[in-house]
Amino acid sequence: MSAQILFTDLDGTLLNDQKEITPGNRQAIGEALAAGRRIVAASGRSLSSTLWQAEQVGLTEPGCFVIAYNGGVIYDCARRETVLRRALDLEVLGRIFDEAKQRGIYVQTYDREEVVIEPWCDPQEAQWYSERVNSPNRIIRDVRRDLSEPPVKALFIDRAESGVLDEMADWVRANLMGRVDCFYSSGFFLEAVAAGVNKGAAAAELCRILDIPLSGAVAAGDEANDVSMLLAAGVGAAMSNAVPAAKAAADYVTMQDNNHDGLAEIIRKFIL
Numbered sequence: 001m002s003a004q005i006l007f008t009d010l011d012g013t014l015l016n017d018q019k020e021i022t023p024g025n026r027q028a029i030g031e032a033l034a035a036g037r038r039i040v041a042a043s044g045r046s047l048s049s050t051l052w053q054a055e056q057v058g059l060t061e062p063g064c065f066v067i068a069y070n071g072g073v074i075y076d077c078a079r080r081e082t083v084l085r086r087a088l089d090l091e092v093l094g095r096i097f098d099e100a101k102q103r104g105i106y107v108q109t110y111d112r113e114e115v116v117i118e119p120w121c122d123p124q125e126a127q128w129y130s131e132r133v134n135s136p137n138r139i140i141r142d143v144r145r146d147l148s149e150p151p152v153k154a155l156f157i158d159r160a161e162s163g164v165l166d167e168m169a170d171w172v173r174a175n176l177m178g179r180v181d182c183f184y185s186s187g188f189f190l191e192a193v194a195a196g197v198n199k200g201a202a203a204a205e206l207c208r209i210l211d212i213p214l215s216g217a218v219a220a221g222d223e224a225n226d227v228s229m230l231l232a233a234g235v236g237a238a239m240s241n242a243v244p245a246a247k248a249a250a251d252y253v254t255m256q257d258n259n260h261d262g263l264a265e266i267i268r269k270f271i272l
Contacts, residue, residue, distance in 0.1 A: 200228025
């Protein structure tokens with residue numbers, strides 16, 4: 001029996017290196033939806049950025065969902081409503097920002113889908129990220145006091161890949177264990193979320209809500225933050241361009257990469 005639901009990462013999986021969906025991937029997704037399958041775009045991006053990208057590729061009809069913030073939010077695209085939201089504690093977030101400031105590491109968080117930084121953070125980094133994911137940004141004085149609601153995640157960025165993010169991850173794990181989980185979503189993005197938040201947990205929760213067994217789920221990804229999702233699904237499929245950790249966690253590795261309809265290969269093999 002074909003799988004009933006597909007969880008797909010965006011960057012490096014559904015999207016090519018130009019952040020576009022290939023014609024072959026678009027056609028395969030359309031065929032899967034026409035066959036009654038459910039499609040879930042699962043990303044580390046904010047909800048607004050993930051929804052914007054989902055709309056660009058046509059994931060707006062019944063059966064389409066979004067997992068944003070690496071599992072912190074589940075959203076029903078057709079009903080336009082949030083199914084689940086798990087936020088960081090504000091005091092914990094403040095400690096994260098304080099430590100990043102002391103170490104000189106750029107960090108950002110989110111408020112009502114805007115990228116948010118404190119005055120000491122490099123605004124050029126915020127602007128670079130905003131342009132990359134199509135989200136606005138702004139500066140606030142203090143993340144402990146000036147956010148409208150507790151955010152879902154914090155994101156450290158080191159485009160030089162100098163190794164400082166490894167040190168930051170070690171500090172988070174040593175000082176915030178049991179309250180915060182952190183993992184890489186690329187070589188220069190380190191994510192910090194509430195403990196237990198990840199794509200795999202969100203995929204399992206959505207399957208429970210939809211009454212779909214995890215054995216009937218396929219997950220596709222290419223990065224370290226996709227590993228939990230690849231392990232949770234009945235079939236975990238890594239892209240040929242995936243990092244070693246994702247390939248090691250996968251049941252299947254594509255022949256084609258994200259620039260050459262790799263997701264369509266997964267859909268035709270396991271979904272249709």
